[in-house]
Amino acid sequence: MTQTASTLPRAGQTAGKLLPFQRQALLAALAIALLTALLMPIAAHKWPAIPSFLPSYQTAIIGAYSVAAYLLYGYFKQTGTYAMLYLWGGSVYTAAILLAQFLSVPGAFVPNVRLLGGGQTTSWLWFFWHLSATGMLFCYALAELRAPGLRVADTGAAFRRCLSWTGAAVVVTLLGVTRFEPLLPVVDVAGDFNRITHSGYAPFIQAVIMAALAMLWRATRFKTPISAWIGVAMVALAFDNAITMAGGTRLSVGWYVGRINALLAALVMLGLYLKEINRVYLRAAQHAELLAQANERLESQHARLLSLFEQAPGFVVVLGGDHCHIQIVNAAFARLVGARLLVGLPIRKALPELEGQHWFELIDSVSHSKRPHVENGMKLVLRRGPDGAGETRYIDVLFQPNIGADGALAGIFIQGQDVTEQHLARVELERHQTHLESLVRERTRSLEETQTALMHAQKLEAIGKLTGGVAHDFNNVLHIINGNLDLIKMLAVANAKVQERCQLAQTAVRRGAKLSAQLLAFARKQPLQPSALKLDDVFEGIDLLLKRAVGERVEMRYEIAPDAWNVEADPQQLENVILNLVLNASDAMPEGGVLAVSVANTLRDGAEYVHLALRDSGVGMPEEVKARAFEPFFSTKGVGKGTGLGLSMAYGFVKQSGGHIDLDSAPGAGTTVNILLPRTDEAASARKSEAAAPVQGGDETILVVDDEAEIRDNVGAMLTQLGYKVLSAASADAAAAMLEAQERIDLLFTDVIMPGAMSSTVLAERARARHPGIRVLFTSGYTENAVMHNGRLDEGVNLLSKPYAREELAAAVRKLLSAKAA
Known part of the structure; x- marks a missing residue:
């Protein structure tokens, strides 16, 4: 017999501790044994x-086994175990043998x-019913030992076989103790049945x-109530x-x-099974209560699912039967097709309005193939109600066949969704x-x-860096030439x-200096000194100059x-x-024309600019010329007719x-130069306007610092000729040492x-x-960003750009020494 939850040991109970039903069964067995032993x-x-x-005894015991048999039958029908079948x-x-014994x-x-049998019948029936009662317990114990809880495959067939064997055993036993009674060994002589013991x-x-008791112990260890009380029996x-x-x-104390x-x-057997039936009944009642609760929950879940079905955003239709009758629809489908x-x-x-719209054809296809089908964006013309006007709707729909167990x-x-x-x-x-x-x-x-403009700008930036470096070295060379020419003029x-001759050479030097200045302007390295300007004032000041030029x-x-x-601007x-732009425009109009200058306010990328436009009526430029127009030394003029730097x-x-410049030009349509200034x-x-001052010297001490020896010598000679005391150094580090050693230096040039490690600004x-009280005058042919930032000289910086003439040097030095100390 299988163990149930109610028969298992309680959680946490140790193996060596007896359970309550085990203690009760043990006490009952000890009581039976003790009382019987005392009466022995x-x-x-x-x-x-x-x-x-x-x-009374016979009636009670026959009734007990009969009722037990009836209860065991029900228990076997419930469990289907072999062990219960043996007990039944x-x-x-x-019960049958006890009834026969009562009759004998x-x-x-x-x-x-x-009423039944002869003189040996009663004793032999006693033997057989004791043997059957003992045998059934032996078979139960053996079944539990071999396969605990083993169930039969077919309870009806197993019960019929057991009934046949039991009936046959009863018939054979009764025949043996009645008709063949004379052939049985004598075990009872006038009520003395000691022979059944001695035999x-x-x-x-x-x-x-x-x-049987030993096998039951091995099979169950009496861990279940039924095994423990069977042990008592x-x-x-x-x-x-x-x-x-x-x-x-008979009629002895032992017999009674x-x-x-x-x-x-x-x-004990009857009480045990009554208790089991009571337990089964209680469990059935508990299961009935649980079933009622489950049904209540199921109804609640059904109502909830029905509510969800009705509230589902997608439409649902269930078809059944050979003619695809509509069995159920939800609210979404009713909204889709209208009230009908x-x-x-x-x-x-x-x-009916879906006829010819491929809807019924899809249903027929799914019915025959029994395979699902998905249709996305299906166009349907539906009537909202039986008499409504047609309305075009688009749906995504799934047709899912419902296949029964028989295929x-x-x-x-x-199931689908209105995706109109x-x-x-x-x-x-x-x-x-x-x-x-x-x-x-x-x-x-x-x-x-x-991107093309960016590449063009990057190309111009690269050319600018190259030309800036060239201009620096070119200015130093020009400065050395010009300084030596000044010294030659002083000596001769x-x-x-x-x-x-010297004057002619210096004229060439000035032309070279102008060329270098133009290169620095393109490279955006020229030192600017911007101020607020009004463009109409600028043109008013140079109007005559421009008219002479064109x-x-x-x-x-x-x-x-x-x-x-x-x-x-500067x-x-x-x-x-x-x-320069006016001269370029004039060259573009060899036969004459009109040069229009316009000035107006404008906005670009949210910033405010003044738009200066110079528009000529000249020959214009093709695209390939316009793309290279801003490159230095690029010119379409003949040799000797321009430098290409304007x-x-x-x-x-x-x-x-901080402005912008671009060209608008086409062949035969003239050229417009557009300049935006912030x-x-x-x-x-x-x-x-400052009048040219005469050359004037002094007696102050000047420290000249330049890494070019020719420049130091040239500048020193010119300043010495002007009366100044001159000190010279080839690097900023050497100049710093001289500054520490000298008591007085009036100007640092x-x-x-x-x-070297030290920059000119740190030296200053x-x-x-x-x-x-010292004054500082910087000089350079290419300033980089040492004393100039954002295109203008730093505040308080005085710069004399190379190459410069003797008169320019004398004027700059004298101006600084005569001014108040910074």
Whole structure:
């Protein structure tokens, strides 16, 4: 028999500790054994006859085994275990043999009359019912030992076999003790049945009982109530057999006690199964309660699922039957097709407007193939109600066949979503996407143009760095030449031819210096001194110069807005740029024409600029020429007719001033130079013209610092000739040592860019710290960013650009020494 949850040891109980039912069973077995053992010495004593004892005993024990058999049958039907079947067969056989024994007792029903069998029948029936009761317990124990809880495959067939064998055993036994009674060994002589003990039949029963008890212990360890109480029944039967053999005769103490033990064993079996039936009933009642609760939960879940089914955003239709009748629809489908009768109708009759729209064809295809089908973006014209107008809808739908257990089609489950809004939105999105693609193509072309402009700017930047470096070295060479020419002129004052030659050479030096300045302007390395300017004032100041430059064949026109903003730029460099651009425009109009100058306010990328445009009516430029127009030394003029630096100088100046410049030109359509200069809120400053001052010297001490020995010697000679005391150093480190050693130095004249660890600006700071009243004059042919930032000289910096003449040097030195100390 299988163990149930109620029969298992309680959680946490140790293996060595007895459970309550084990203690009760052990106490009952000990009580039976003790009482029977105490009565053993007097078992052979006679006891007065009790008239009602035997009928009561026989009736009770037959009833106990009969009821036990009935209960065991029900228990077997429930569990289907072999062990229960053995107990049922043994109980039926025992009840039948006990009934036959009752009939074989003389005078049990009719005085002095035996209703069944002969003189040995009663004792042998005692033997057989004890053997059957003991045997069934032995078979139960053996079954539990071999395969605990083993179930039969077919309970009906197994029960019928057991019933057949039990009936056959009863018939054979009764035939043996009645018809063949004379052939049986004599075991009862006038109520003395000691021979059944001496012959070994009763000890055999006792051996079977003990073997069954041992097997039951090995199989179950009495860990379940049924095994423990069956063990008690075995003990009762064992002591019934023992004391009955000890009594030896009827109406002895042993005989009476044996009958009581036998009845007690039967009642133990009956009580045990009644208890099991009660437990099963309680479990059934508990299961019924749980089932009721589960049904209540199921109804709640059903209601919830039905609510979810109704509230589902997608539509659901369930079709069933051969003609695809609509069995159930949800609210979403009702909203899709409008208010009309649907459930119970064939779908073709319920939705006739779908004929010819591929809907019914899909249902037929799924019905025949029994395979699901998905349709996305299906277009349907539906009527909202039976009499409604047609409305185009788009749906995503799944047709899922419902296949029964027999493989036949039970119905079709249709689930979908109304995606009309999404479809319309997708169409609109595709339209916008097409428009966006055209915009992307336009932006791509714009980006390519921007990339081309960027590459052009990067090329100009690279050329600028190269030309800037060249200009630095070129200025140093020009400065050495020019300084030596000044010294030669001082040494040969009386020689007119020498003076003339030197003057011609210095004119060439100035041309070279102008060329170098233009290169620096393109490279955006020229030192600017910007101020607030009004462009109409600038053009007013140089108008005559511009008209002389272009001549009478070119007409100058001005379109200057009266509210034009002021700009911030270096006035001298701006005038040079305008002059160069005007000359270029004049060259582009060899037959004459019109040069229009316009000034207006404008915005670019959110910033405020003043737009200066110079538009000529000349020959214009092809694209390949316009692409290289700002490159230095690029020119379409003939040899000797231009340096190719006019536009490049303008480009560098405008960029260094924080503005923008571009060309708008085409062959035969003229050229427009567009310049954007940043606006300033400062008022325009009045320009003062300074008259050339005579050369003037002094007696102050000047420290000259330059890494070029020729320049140091040349500058030292010119300053010494002017009366100054001159000290010289080849590096900033050497100059710093001289500053520490000398008591007084009035002016530091230093090159900006020199080799060594110390820079010229650091040297100037040390000079001011050591000699608080010292003046500092920088000189350079290429300043980089040492004393110039953002295209302009740092505040308080005085710079004399190379190459410079003797007069320029004398004027700059004298101006600084005469000014108040910084």
